[in-house]
Structures are given as structure tokens and as C-alpha cells.
Amino acid sequence: MALINLRSLGVTLGAPLFSNLNLSIGPGDRLGIVAANGRGKSTLLRAISGSFEPTAGDITRSRGLRVGYVEQDVPAKLLDATLYDAVLQALPPEQAESESWRVDVALGELDVPDELRQRPLSKLSGGWQRLALLARVWVAEPDMLLLDEPTNHLDLARISQLEDWLNALPRDVPLVVCSHDRAFLDGVTNRTLFLRPENSQVFPLPYSRAREALDEIDASEARRFEKDMKTAQQLRRQAAKLNNIGINSGSDLLVVKTKQLKERADRLEDAARPAHQERSAGTIKLANRGTHAKALVALDDAPVTTPDGTLLFRTGKLWIRQGDRVVLLGRNGAGKTRLVNMLRRAIAQPDTSVDGIKATPSLVLGYGDQGLSDLADKDTPLGVLTRRFELGEQRARTLLAGAGMTIDMQSNLVGRLSGGQKARLGMLVLRLTNPNFYLLDEPTNHLDIDGQETLEAELLKHEASCLLVSHDRSFVRAVGNRFWQIEKRRLVEVEGPEGFFADVARNG
Ligand SMILES: Nc1ncnc2c1ncn2[C@@H]1O[C@H](COP(=O)(O)OP(=O)(O)OP(=O)(O)O)[C@@H](O)[C@H]1O
Ligand SMILES: [Mg+2]
Structure with a gap:
């Protein structure tokens, strides 16, 4: 029996995102939704959850159905709450008072360490923020789960933990998940919806096999x-x-x-109808102004500590040279972001050595943080470009159009962009900074597959020097030419990432 039925559903926001979509979701369904950035995946989830009114068609839900919906971004109003309170607030008030043990059970199931539970969400890593959102939904015992890009910000161990957790859910709880992570989709889904403006296609298959079936249909239509x-x-x-x-x-x-x-x-x-042609969601381009300096950054046994001063690890003596693409490997909480922040400080003050880190004065930093927090939701994409860079409006508009932003989107709020569109705007800002050294913290989050591959190619093409943190195995393999691993309180250079990947897969 279907729990939710979509009939002739359509959404038009400027352009048609999808139309005439017919789909029923019932017990045992593990549905993956796949499409490029900005094509309406999150919008469809919002419509299914009841928080967005579709333009056409209707949605029927079985009576009393409780839908648990995990959004793509952390709602700003939650950031000040502690992890524990954020989950507690998700319970109805009377239950919150008498049954707060439910919160402990949910946090226990997701292996949230005790010491993190009283920390405000704003002070937690992106990965823990996502797990907090999941716990908030799970604690209310939903009949159905909607997850929007749940693997963003999660490290490898947590992705496989999430897969196990989802696969251990009672089979009658259906799951609908949007993701760009192919391996994850294959691991948790049994149906796939390819969302398209016309003729969206559904297959009773997990992602990879569904993709083959879709390619066959597209090819035969083209013929x-x-x-x-x-x-x-x-x-x-x-x-x-x-x-x-x-x-x-x-x-x-x-x-x-x-x-x-x-x-x-x-x-x-x-x-005759031409076969579906996949459009790119916009180009990603990088720049590299180059430098005459050979050694860009020197680490002289710098101590990396927690904010309260506890030593996490020491770096030993290491150099970053021009053309190095260093991947920093380490588990959640090992101190990767701490080191990235120290490097930022050292580059901002090249005259002094900050805690054992010395940057060459000619460095121009291109920094992309995980949360894209330097892009204010209340600003507009056009405003971001014209205020930060000396660009005429025409030039700014041309650049934004190239990055996939329509005229309407250029003057609309940044907060209304889809996750991937916002990431592409962040990449455009990086390019205009014209750096000679990139510090990138989880740059592939939110990017669709096409975007991930373009970013890889750009970093290689411009021989950009960079230090990056990424949980995306194929990205790390394709981009890295040096690998630094945090282990046993030391930062050590290793041959490649495979040992670390295998260790994470073995020990979780
Ligand atoms: N409130 C809004 N007003 C106008 N346009 C909107 C609004 N919300 C979303 N959009 C636009 O609708 C389109 C679909 O957005 P949506 O967030 O559903 O995409 P998505 O497929 O989830 O993308 P991503 O992979 O980047 O998360 C985008 O072009 C987005 O800019
Ligand atoms: Mg989305």
C-alpha cells in the first residue's frame, strides 16, 4: 500500500524544474533521486514533506503519516542550541518533558560522543551538525525518511556507518534520498528517480544499474x-x-x-522528439597567478591544538612547494580544520612565524570553507561580485551566467540558490581572487558529478598549489600528489591515500 502518491506533479520556478511526475512511495521503498545541481531535487523533497506547494498536480498521503525530513542545510535558528537541546526540541513539548531519554537513545544509536552533546551546533563540525539533524528527525519516530544529501560533510567512516544504520532500519520505513555520492546510492537504494523537466524516469534498480537502463533508453530514443x-x-x-x-x-x-x-x-x-540532453549546471574555472617562490609554506614542528590548548599533533618539519597538491588525511576530530585555520593565520601575517608556520610573503590565498560561510544569504550573487571585485555589472553578469546563474538568480538572494549553485558561486569568487595557493576544506560538498570532475580537471590544468581536506575518495585519488596523514600525534608524509582508506574501512 502506498504511503504517498504523487499525481501529475510539476514545479515551475522561473523555468519548469519537473512536470507530470507520477510516483507512489510505499513500505520497503528506498528511492534515490538523481539530477544535476539546481534541477529541483530539494524542491521535490520539500513538496513531499508538505512544506512547499507544487505548481501543478497533487500529493496524497496516508492518514496520520509522519514524515521525517532532513534538510540539505542546517536551519540558522538551530545553530545556537546545543546538540542535545536541538534534538530535544524536536519532540512535542509534553514528550520532551517526560521522555527525554528518547534523545539519549537516538544519540546513542548514531554514536554521538558524550562530550559533544552539550556543545552548540555552531561549534561542531559539519559532519556532527548533519548527524544532529538526523537525530532530530529520528527521535520523533517518523513513518518515512526524506534525506537531502546526507553524506555532505561526513567522513568515510561516518558514511559507512550511516549506510549500515539506514540498512538496519525496519524495512517498512521508506526512505527517499537525494545524493551525488554514487557509492552511497548503490549502498542504500533499491529504486532510482532521474528528475528531468519532462519525462522523469523511475527504475526499480539501485543507482548504477538504473543509470545503465537510463542510458539505454536515451540512446534508443536518440536512434x-x-x-x-x-x-x-x-x-x-x-x-x-x-x-x-x-x-x-x-x-x-x-x-x-x-x-x-x-x-x-x-x-x-x-x-519526433529529440532524446534528453543533459545540460551542465554551469562551468567551474580556477585561476593561478603563479609565484617565483619555490617553497610556499614551511612547517617547523608546529603544535596543533584544540581551542582549549590540548595538543592534537605536531607537524614535524614539512614544506609545501609550488605545484604540490597536498591532501590532509585524518579522522574526524584529528585536527584537520585546526591546521587549515593555522595556515590561514600564517598566510595573513607573513612577516611573523605563527606557531611554527611560515608563509612566503607573495602568497595570495584562495580559501574555500566547508560551510561557504563567506557568502551571506541576504546578499545577491551580483552584489557579491561587484562589491568584492572591481568588475562592471556587465562583466559580473557574464561571469555569473557562465557559472549557471540566470538573470533572475543573479539579483535574487544567495539564500535561495540550491546547494550546488551556491558552491559554484563560491568557486567563481575563488577564481576572481586569482590566488597562487588554495586551501580547500571539503570542496566537493554539494557539487554534482559533472561539477566534481570539472573541479578536479581545473586544479590539475592550472597546476594549482593547494592543501585540501576531502572525504571524497575519487576526488582525493584524482587530485592529490602528496599525502599527509595525522596519526599518533604526528603529521607524517605517506605514499598515497589507500592505506588510510583501508584502515578507515576496517576499523570504522
Ligand atoms: N524560493 C525560491 N525562489 C526562486 N527560485 C528558487 C527558490 N528555491 C529554489 N529555487 C530555484 O529552483 C531551482 C531548484 O532548486 P533545488 O534546491 O530544488 O535544486 P537541487 O536539485 O536540490 O540542487 P542541488 O543539487 O544544488 O542541491 C534552482 O534553480 C533554485 O535556484
Ligand atoms: Mg538540493
Whole structure:
């Protein structure tokens, strides 16, 4: 029995995002929703959850259905609450008073360490913030789960933990999940919806196999289109020939026949639909101004500590040279972001050595943080560019259009952009900074597959020097040429990332 039915559902926001979508979701369904950035995945989840009114069609829910919805971003109003309180607030008031043990059970199931539970969400890593949102939803015992990009910000161990947790849920709790993480989708879904402006396709298969089936359908439609167009052309040629003969011989029959052939060609052409063409969600480009300095950053056994001064690890003596693409490997809480912040400070004050870190004075930093927090939701994309850089409006608009932003979006609020659109705006800001050293903290979060691959290619093409933190295995493998691993309170250079990946997979 279906719990939710979508009938002829459509949403138009400026352009049609999707239309005529028919889908029912019932017990046992583990549905993955796949589409490029900005194509309406989050909008569809909002509609299913009841918080967004679709433009067309309707949604019916079985009576009393409780839908648990985990949004793509942390709602700002929650940031000041402690992790524990954020979850407690999700219970109805009377239950919050008498059954607060439910919070402990939910946090226990997700392995949230005790010492983090009383910390405000704003002081927690992106990964713990996401798990807090999940706990908030889970504590209210939903009949159905909607998860929007749940693996963003999670490290490898937590992604596989989340997979296990989802796979251990009672089978009658359906799951609907949007994600760009292919391995994760394969691990948790059994149905896949490819969301498209017209003719969205659903397959009773997990992502990879569904993708093959979709490619087959697209290819056969492309072949049919080509064949129909060719037949129409042939009919027109025959018609032209008959027409000539008809004129010369004065035969009425041939004139009628000519007309019929032309009409058949018209009908074929009118009915033929080109196969679906995937558009890019916008280009990503980087720049590299270069520098004459060889060693960009020198680490002289710098101590990396927690905010209260507890030593996490020492860096030993290490250098970052031009053309190095250093990947920093380490578990959650090992101190990766702490080191990134120390590097930022050292680059901002090149005259002094900050806690054993010395940066070359000619460094121009391109910094991209996990939360894209330097892009204010209340600003507009056009405002961001024209205020920060010396650009005329025309040039700014051209750049924004290239990054996938329509005229409307350029002057609308940043907060209304989809996650991936915001990430692309962040990349454009980085490029205009024209840096010679990049510090990137989880740069692939929110980016669709096309965007992830373009970012990889750009970093390699410009021979950008960078230090990056990423949980995305294929990105790390493709981009890194040096690997620094935090282990046993030391930062050590290792040959490659595989040892670390295997260790995480083995020990969680
Ligand atoms: N309130 C709004 N007003 C106008 N446009 C909006 C609004 N909310 C979303 N949009 C636009 O609707 C489109 C779909 O957004 P949505 O967030 O659903 O995309 P998405 O598929 O989830 O993308 P991503 O992969 O980047 O998360 C985007 O172009 C977005 O800019
Ligand atoms: Mg989204």
C-alpha cells in the first residue's frame, strides 16, 4: 500500500524544474533521486514533506503519516542550541518533558560522543551538525525518511556507518534520498528517480544499474529520432521528384501523391522528439597567478591544538612547494580544520612565524570553507561580485551566467540558490581572487558529478598549489600528489591515500 502518491506533479520556478511526475512511495521503498545541481531535487523533497506547494498536480498521503525530513542545510535558528537541546526540541513539548531519554537513545544509536552533546551546533563540525539533524528527525519516530544529501560533510567512516544504520532500519520505513555520492546510492537504494523537466524516469534498480537502463533508453530514443528525421528527409526528396514529374506530365494523381508524401514528412517531424540532453549546471574555472617562490609554506614542528590548548599533533618539519597538491588525511576530530585555520593565520601575517608556520610573503590565498560561510544569504550573487571585485555589472553578469546563474538568480538572494549553485558561486569568487595557493576544506560538498570532475580537471590544468581536506575518495585519488596523514600525534608524509582508506574501512 502506498504511503504517498504523487499525481501529475510539476514545479515551475522561473523555468519548469519537473512536470507530470507520477510516483507512489510505499513500505520497503528506498528511492534515490538523481539530477544535476539546481534541477529541483530539494524542491521535490520539500513538496513531499508538505512544506512547499507544487505548481501543478497533487500529493496524497496516508492518514496520520509522519514524515521525517532532513534538510540539505542546517536551519540558522538551530545553530545556537546545543546538540542535545536541538534534538530535544524536536519532540512535542509534553514528550520532551517526560521522555527525554528518547534523545539519549537516538544519540546513542548514531554514536554521538558524550562530550559533544552539550556543545552548540555552531561549534561542531559539519559532519556532527548533519548527524544532529538526523537525530532530530529520528527521535520523533517518523513513518518515512526524506534525506537531502546526507553524506555532505561526513567522513568515510561516518558514511559507512550511516549506510549500515539506514540498512538496519525496519524495512517498512521508506526512505527517499537525494545524493551525488554514487557509492552511497548503490549502498542504500533499491529504486532510482532521474528528475528531468519532462519525462522523469523511475527504475526499480539501485543507482548504477538504473543509470545503465537510463542510458539505454536515451540512446534508443536518440536512434529513433535520427531514423524518423532521416525518413522524413527521404519522403521530402521523393515528393520533390514526384512533383517535378507531375508538373512535366500534368498528372493530377502525382500532385496528390506529392502532397501526401509531404504531409507524412510533416507528421513525422512534428511527432519526433529529440532524446534528453543533459545540460551542465554551469562551468567551474580556477585561476593561478603563479609565484617565483619555490617553497610556499614551511612547517617547523608546529603544535596543533584544540581551542582549549590540548595538543592534537605536531607537524614535524614539512614544506609545501609550488605545484604540490597536498591532501590532509585524518579522522574526524584529528585536527584537520585546526591546521587549515593555522595556515590561514600564517598566510595573513607573513612577516611573523605563527606557531611554527611560515608563509612566503607573495602568497595570495584562495580559501574555500566547508560551510561557504563567506557568502551571506541576504546578499545577491551580483552584489557579491561587484562589491568584492572591481568588475562592471556587465562583466559580473557574464561571469555569473557562465557559472549557471540566470538573470533572475543573479539579483535574487544567495539564500535561495540550491546547494550546488551556491558552491559554484563560491568557486567563481575563488577564481576572481586569482590566488597562487588554495586551501580547500571539503570542496566537493554539494557539487554534482559533472561539477566534481570539472573541479578536479581545473586544479590539475592550472597546476594549482593547494592543501585540501576531502572525504571524497575519487576526488582525493584524482587530485592529490602528496599525502599527509595525522596519526599518533604526528603529521607524517605517506605514499598515497589507500592505506588510510583501508584502515578507515576496517576499523570504522
Ligand atoms: N524560493 C525560491 N525562489 C526562486 N527560485 C528558487 C527558490 N528555491 C529554489 N529555487 C530555484 O529552483 C531551482 C531548484 O532548486 P533545488 O534546491 O530544488 O535544486 P537541487 O536539485 O536540490 O540542487 P542541488 O543539487 O544544488 O542541491 C534552482 O534553480 C533554485 O535556484
Ligand atoms: Mg538540493
